[in-house]
Amino acid sequence: xxxxxxxxxxxxxxxxxxxxxxxxxxxxxxxxxxxxxxxxxxxxxxxxxxxxxxxxxxxxxxxxxxxxxxxxxxxxxxxxxxxxxxxxxxxxxxxxxxxxxxxxxxxxxxxxxxxxxxxxxxxxxxxxxxxxxxxxxxxxxxxxxxxxxxxxxxxxxxxxxxxxxxxxxxxxxxxxxxxxxxxxxxxxxxxxxxxxxxxxxxxxxxxxxxxxxxxxxxxxxxxxxxxxxxxxxxxxxxxxxxxxxxxxxxxxxxxxxxxxxxxxxxxxxxxxxxxxxxxxxxxxxxxxxxxxxxxxxxxxxxxxxxxxxxxxxxxxxxxxxxxxxxxxxxxxxxxxxxxxxxxxxxxxxxxxxxxxxxxxxxxxxxxxxxxxxxxxxxxxxxxxxxxxxxxxxxxxxxxxxxxxxxxxxxxxxxxxxxxxxxxxxxxxxxxxxxxxxxxxxxxxxxxxxxxxxxxxxxxxxxxxxxxxxxxxxxxxxxxxxxxxxxxxxx
Numbered sequence: 001x002x003x004x005x006x007x008x009x010x011x012x013x014x015x016x017x018x019x020x021x022x023x024x025x026x027x028x029x030x031x032x033x034x035x036x037x038x039x040x041x042x043x044x045x046x047x048x049x050x051x052x053x054x055x056x057x058x059x060x061x062x063x064x065x066x067x068x069x070x071x072x073x074x075x076x077x078x079x080x081x082x083x084x085x086x087x088x089x090x091x092x093x094x095x096x097x098x099x100x101x102x103x104x105x106x107x108x109x110x111x112x113x114x115x116x117x118x119x120x121x122x123x124x125x126x127x128x129x130x131x132x133x134x135x136x137x138x139x140x141x142x143x144x145x146x147x148x149x150x151x152x153x154x155x156x157x158x159x160x161x162x163x164x165x166x167x168x169x170x171x172x173x174x175x176x177x178x179x180x181x182x183x184x185x186x187x188x189x190x191x192x193x194x195x196x197x198x199x200x201x202x203x204x205x206x207x208x209x210x211x212x213x214x215x216x217x218x219x220x221x222x223x224x225x226x227x228x229x230x231x232x233x234x235x236x237x238x239x240x241x242x243x244x245x246x247x248x249x250x251x252x253x254x255x256x257x258x259x260x261x262x263x264x265x266x267x268x269x270x271x272x273x274x275x276x277x278x279x280x281x282x283x284x285x286x287x288x289x290x291x292x293x294x295x296x297x298x299x300x301x302x303x304x305x306x307x308x309x310x311x312x313x314x315x316x317x318x319x320x321x322x323x324x325x326x327x328x329x330x331x332x333x334x335x336x337x338x339x340x341x342x343x344x345x346x347x348x349x350x351x352x353x354x355x356x357x358x359x360x361x362x363x364x365x366x367x368x369x370x371x372x373x374x375x376x377x378x379x380x381x382x383x384x385x386x387x388x389x390x391x392x393x394x395x396x397x398x399x400x401x402x403x404x405x406x407x408x409x410x411x412x413x414x415x416x417x418x419x420x421x422x423x424x425x426x427x428x429x430x431x432x433x434x435x436x437x438x439x440x441x442x443x444x445x446x447x448x449x450x451x452x453x454x455x456x457x458x459x460x461x462x463x464x465x466x467x468x469x470x471x472x473x474x475x476x477x478x479x480x481x482x483x484x485x486x487x488x489x490x
Contacts, residue, residue: 061096062158068093069170069476073178073217076469077207082140086469090147097154108157110482114423115152117416122146124412125372128405132371133378141373141404144471151475156482161438164480168228168445171476172256175221178206179263182214186266197268204266208468215272216455216465217473218264223279223451224477225260229253230287231444240437275459279451286428286447351395351462353387354379358394361403369406378403393467397460417453420478424450427481446481 057064068089075085101107122145129138159167182204185191195203195211208214232249240246264276360382361370370378379390394400402410424446431443452474459465 057096061100062163064089064093064096065155065159065167065476066170068472069167070174070177072469072473072476073174074207076472077209084469086472087143087147090151090472094150094154097158100158109153110156110484112152112423112482114416114420114478115149115482117412117419118145118149118152121409121412121416122149124409125405128368128372128409131365131368132374134371134374137373137377138371144466145372148471148475148478151472151479152482155476155479156484159479159483161441161483164445164483165441167476168224168480169252171473172221172225172228172253172260174473175218175225175260175263176256178208178214179218179259182206182218182263182266183259201266203268204263206263211267212269212271212463213465213467213470215264215267215269216275216459216463217468217470218260218267219272219276219279219455219459220452220465220470220473220477222257222260222264222276223283223455224445224448225253225257226280227283227287227444227448227451229257230283231441234440235437271459271462274462275455275457278458279455282451282454283447286450350387350391353384354391354394355396355399356384357382357387358396358399358403362399362406365406367406367408369402369404369409372404372409375400375404393464395463397464397466400464417457421450421453424453424478424481442481442483445477449477449481452477 068086071089072086075089078085080088098107122142125138125142125145129135129142132138185206186201186204189196189200189202191202191205195205197203203211204214205211206214206217208217229250232246232253235241236243236246236250261276264272357379358375361375361378364370364378364382375394376390376392380388383390394403398410398413401413405413428443428446428450431439431441431446434440434443456465456474
């Protein structure tokens with residue numbers, strides 16, 4: 001009886017499923033006909049493109065990192081409710097990792113000391129939110145920093161060295177696009193009137209609206225682009241793989257390095273220049289001993305020229321003098337706060353006034369600060385006279401961290417980036433010793449990322465680069481250093 005019952009029901013179930021599938025196909029066909037008949041061509045193109053992209057991502061989920069890498073500086077300027085377009089792209093990447101992992105019945109994560117300390121720093125910021133005046137700003141800052149360990153855990157688990165090459169290229173494309181936009185602004189004077197320099201050019205700002213973070217973004221990409229250009233040249237000389245492909249990589253990364261450097265100069269940002277010089281110097285030192293000696297001599301000579309020009313205005317061209325004459329004030333060699341504010345010293349006095357405000361915030365709450373993201377909220381209670389407008393941050397990341405998250409937060413921040421330097425340096429050495437093509441590429445990325453971190457550390461002395469999705473951008477570069485290759489890097 002039971003056997004007959006089962007034998008009777010199975011065909012009926014299969015038939016129902018078959019009819020349901022046919023019905024779905026007919027419904028889909030009807031909807032397609034309706035779309036072709038009534039929707040505008042633009043909408044049809046968007047639907048077709050979206051459907052094609054969805055199919056590609058279902059088949060190859062790692063491809064989601066390519067548009068995220070290219071669009072970070074653009075999407076971070078677009079807010080969709082409380083989030084940015086970059087946040088939504090990152091959420092989509094995590095969702096694809098989860099769905100693909102569930103399908104494979106494994107959810108791989110790539111742990112490292114950097115990922116652990118990034119998580120520790122995010123937790124420290126979370127604790128500091130209990131001392132925040134504006135809880136919403138604190139939560140947004142915590143979420144921003146949680147994205148870093150999430151990227152470090154998830155992205156490398158979806159990538160291989162071959163895939164990583166394309167993600168690295170996409171990250172460089174983002175910098176080239178910003179540099180090209182900035183050069184257009186520079187030449188054709190696109191921007192506010194107070195960005196005009198030398199009477200005929202405009203300080204470049206890209207999609208960042210301000211020259212300093214724009215220059216800082218290009219300074220992050222420049223050392224890695226340079227390191228990969230040297231890697232591509234070495235690959236061409238060695239004859240690894242196709243010479244045509246190697247030549248194309250040389251042209252791409254060499255061109256990207258030149259365009260990024262030009263955009264960086266067009267930013268007219270002293271902090272970005274100093275940071276980029278440090279980052280490029282690190283790359284050259286790591287690549288060759290001869291280059292290290294030459295770079296050290298060049299850096300020393302440039303330092304002497306800059307300081308000499310700052311104290312001796314006639315020693316350098318006037319436009320350069322105007323950019324370097326206030327540099328000694330940043331190092332405490334002159335007391336600008338006691339001097340009258342002029343057009344020439346306004347920016348440096350404004351920065352130092354905000355540094356003092358951050359120090360006063362730290363005095364209010366030494367251990368956990370006034371809360372992450374709360375600098376602008378607390379600023380009116382600690383500001384110096386005449387400086388009423390809060391700039392959003394202290395224009396010095398270390399003082400900003402100290403003021404917002406206290407001594408505990410600063411220790412966690414310093415531990416994160418110190419560990420990052422040591423860990424990335426070790427990855428570079430391991431990749432170099434490997435000697436294979438994949439190992440050399442990983443070493444080149446690691447050396448470039450080491451330069452990126454040095455640029456970040458120097459530029460953050462006079463600014464705060466953790467704006468407009470730069471945490472995500474930095475996280476993607478660090479994720480490439482995390483990529484494992486069997487028998488190469490463990």
